[in-house]
Amino acid sequence: MLQLYNTLTRRKEVFKPLVPGKVRMYVCGPTVYNYIHIGNARSAIAFDTIRRYFEYRGYQVDYVMNFTDVDDKIIKAAQAEHVAPLDLAQRYIDAFMADTKAIGIQPATANPRASTMIPEIIAFIQALITKGFAYAVDGDVYYRVRKFPHYGELAHKNIDELEQGASQHTADAETARKEDPVDFALWKGAKPGEISWESPWGAGRPGWHIECSVMATTILGDTIDIHAGGQDLEFPHHTNEIAQSEAKTGKKFANYWLHNGFVTIGEDDQKMSKSLGNFITVHDILKTVEPMVLRFLMAGTQYRRPIRYSETGLQEAARNLEKLHNADTNAAYRLKDAQAGVDAAITQQVEDKKAQFIAAMDDDFNVQNGLAVVYDLAKLMNEYAAEKTVAADSLTLLRTTLSDWLAIFGVHFAASGLLDAQVDDLIKQRDAARAAKDFAKSDQIRDDLAQQGILLEDTPQGTRWRRK
Template sequence: MKTSTTSIRFFNTLTRQKEAFTPIEPGKVRMYTCGPTVYDYAHIGNFRAFLFEDLLKRWLEHRGFTVTHVMNITDVDDKTIKGAQKQHISLTEYTNYYIKAFFEDIKALNIKPANYYPRATEHIPEMVALIQTLIQKGYAYKAPDNSIYYAIKKFKNYGKLSHINIQQLKEGARIRTDEYEKEEAHDFALWKAWTPEDGDVFWETPLGKGRPGWHIECSAMSMRYLGETFDIHCGGVDNIFPHHENEIAQSEAATGKKFVNYWLHNEHLLVNGKKMAKKFGNFYTLRDLLKQGFDPIAIRFLLISTHYRAQFNFTFEGLEAAHATVERLRNFMRRLQEANGEGSNGKINSLITTAETQFTAAMDDDLNISIALSALFDFIREVNTLLDANLVSKKEANEAANFIQRIDEVLGVIGEAKKEESLPKEAEELIKAREEARKARDWTRADELRLKLREMGVIIEDTPQGVKWRLAKK
């Protein structure tokens, strides 16, 4: 579905308001998202960000845009170095393990791959060149510890994303760590001179022996693949400061151009009202939940079903409800596949038009997923009523199914229903035995067999069209 450049509106963190989305190049979107720091398995709080970005990309593509998506991989920083040293293996071996795990996880969650996944360790020359430019322009300097720092007071717009008052900052105060709070805002490290704590992790460059700071990595890699000015930059709200603030300072000081037009940030995932984070010990990895038998697509649905700018409290009850909702969607598709009724005299087409219009308007409005899903489930309820009355023809059912498939290109939660489900031979025999018991009006035996099938993970449904079965969640 093609769109005009003014129908989509996003909340831009930079301006603190919703703005009409107009890409730099008509019909094309260049988008950068902060990817994983591969020192451990990503937790589902991390995946809330990656799923929001996936939903954003899918919606832009649904509306006719060609999206070039870059997601970086931070494979050298304070955390990865410490992790590799703790396990007594090389940084490459250590990070490759978690990179592989990350790609397995995004596949399980049905996240569409980015066009590029640049690794920090493979783009050191670009980082060095960018730092040299900043030195030449007077925005960076070498400190007594031989590290190179960014002089934040030299950049007059420092703080425009996170609303820091630069006049209150102490001249020349420096901070070497990658992550810190607003109250600790100081000149930050672009290039960290080697110290014994770094072990064998260093590069010999014109800047000296050392390694890049975290913030310069994203500036260098985003501009390498998307140009000096691009359309959208995403991340979690905890990336606003210092990471994204520092990216703006580095990139705009070096190029003299606006770095990014639209900044989109998702809110935290909470557990018991507190941000989910490894440092708090209140996190779940995707693998933790899969081991407990949860469907990764139910996890996907749960994490995209609340607006990205609203905090969301994770509970297992919510996850169970998400699973039930995904099953409802899949069952609806099965009902459509089996429909062969009299016809609805145009009601189905009218319902499709209404639902598609409402869904589109909601998603165009800063990805208002709650209203979009409400339109979808209103449609399903109305069509189920017609299906119950045997008033949906095969042609109408196909049109309804095509509409749901178009929506699922955005949601990515019911494609699994298209897969053929195979029934174990023992279950087939039990279904036949149950049918014979029903014909003999032996209802006790029929109920016993239904329960036995349920224990095997096969759910039986008696319908006017005959017995239907489906596999339960494992």
């Protein structure tokens, strides 16, 4: 029985989809003004893993992840580079798609962009004004927070405390225009030179929070199964999404709220973020780290827990991947002399381990316990492959089960049969052969790699390689 930890209720709940066999899932994507850092990647990997597990369990998943391409940060970055905001956003959307593809993120069912849904956003805001939940002033539109009775419940925030915090900014020009300091912007009047669209309240652009409400409900419906994102989005972003959406539709916005933990860095486990300036981009990491290793490091921690990013963690992930790859290689090798048929004892052990794996993953996607079962399966594969007599169908069952489970974690073994670490080792052997002037061996290694889809390029800085 699959259980999810619902941030709204602060407890695990049995998952009951709106439509049997289907999952409607919305994940808050990046604000595209820079390359994504590994904190962003952690969220993408966590919810991609969850999506994959739903699919493993037989669900059809409508998976929507948006791009925020209209935002103050984008405008500021575009102005600094003297480019159009949407052009800058497109550059980093392209980079996001390339980086996430490299780390095995499945394409979303839809990737809506705020800039393409301006008419829907304007209509949504107008509906809130008509219902009395919003008001226009001097070209801006604000949401009346106190009119929504459940405001702050997701993040367990007290509205009076919010007012006290907001009152510290009473001199701010925007705050002075609001009816209440806690009200938030739905539409922002355009400043000179900024990107804008015409609206009933004058030229302007949407606020951040309204964008996701509109994209989620337009594509997935007024009520969705799962809304997900990083812990930092609980307040104010997701809190405001609930207020806007439920005020407009009169229906519950999302039945389950999932939030992933942060990525930390350094001895003091400081949260990684662009605002703190301590971030590492995936774009840069992938220049030196095998994508599958980064993916396995991130996917190997239960989504609500924090992850410490470190070289030690990457090395451990690489070693564990190598062990799993070796187990699969050993089983594949024994297929050469396997007897036809099935080993009933192996079939029973695999069924037992499947039950253990599902029990672990059904418990709010407890990947640590799930991976413990994966490693047990790899041990069984090694032991069975070492036996004098083996059954072909049982070897295939073991390999297929391992492959199915690793696919949930976004892991697959390269078509060449070689992990990056193995390629690097062969290149070192080739370099040693060249240094010893054993050119026959050097050429043989190069040819062998080429046959497996690995192309080498000798440069003054050393040997580089890529897969075909």
